[in-house]
Amino acid sequence: MIEQYEAKSILTATGGFLATYTHSLNAYQGCAFGRNSCPYCYVRAMPIQRFSGAPWGEWVKxxxxxxxxxRREIEHAKKKGLFGRLRIFMSTATDPYxxxxxxLKLTREILQVxxxxxxxxxxVVQTRSPLIERDMDLISALGGRVAVSLTIETNREEVRRQITPTSPSIERRLETxxxxxxxxxxxxxxISPVLPCDAEEFAVLISARANRAVVDTLIDGDGACGRRSAELGMQxxxxxxxxxxxxxxxxxxxxxxxLRNRMGIARVGFSQDGFNLL
Ligand code: SF4
Structure with a gap:
């Protein structure tokens, strides 16, 4: 059941690990990919989930x-002369696809705006879903102002089935x-967070398909030196x-x-800094 509601605003000023972005954009709350899956997802520990009244992954708004x-907030930014400086990360607490x-096609309409x-x-559009292929026309038309960051935590399909079973297959995401x-x-x-994988084989697959890569871990990437991942039971x-x-x-x-051997140091970021694209 998808609840629909009217929000009061859509761009949220950001900071923290997304230091080079001005705003995050979440058109959804909750994430169906999290149903008995993505056990490391830090949104599980955020107030939005704690007060939701339902398990993570089983509610979406x-x-x-x-x-x-x-559209309204862009007009406002234009009036203040800030539009050209907007750097937006979509999404930080849900998957836009x-x-x-x-x-609902909310993400598609957002790209249209x-x-x-x-x-x-x-x-930056952050997703794990091949559904993004549907919007390649708009993303292409936006040119270098848009980058797509596609989550693939491992090259091993059995690991995906064990830890992120609701995620699309590795093969399908590599194809996307x-x-x-x-x-x-x-x-x-x-590659966020890195799950058990075969380093050389995975690097070959990624280097042949992506412009760049970012590697993050359950310890460096949870914003609490691994404490949050530990609380989520990852060990x-x-x-x-x-x-x-x-x-x-x-x-x-x-x-x-x-990855650095194959793609070069400049094309492989690490942890939170690595998400801050130029
Ligand atoms: S897809 Fe992302 S936001 Fe959704 S449950 Fe998995 S890690 Fe969390």
């Missing part, structure tokens, strides 16, 4: 007036990444599959090295 709000988007609005700074890159769209593979979950060695400060290093 759509801000049905998000495109209209964006989760299942509900197939019917940006397309009609002129020259803003940067829009390749399609976007071939279309001339700026792409980033977000126990990984250990239950025999992956206890993957929540250490060094576990990601072979993959980071392999």
């Amino acid at each position: 759509a801000k049905i007036n998000a495109p209209a709000l964006l 989760q299942g509900a988007e197939a019917g 940006f397309h009609e609005s002129g020259d803003f700074g940067l829009l 990444l390749a399609k976007l890159t071939r279309a001339g769209i700026r792409t980033q593979a977000a 126990r979950i990984l250990a239950s599959y025999g992956y206890q060695d993957w929540m250490t400060p060094e576990a990601h290093l072979p993959l980071l090295d392999a």
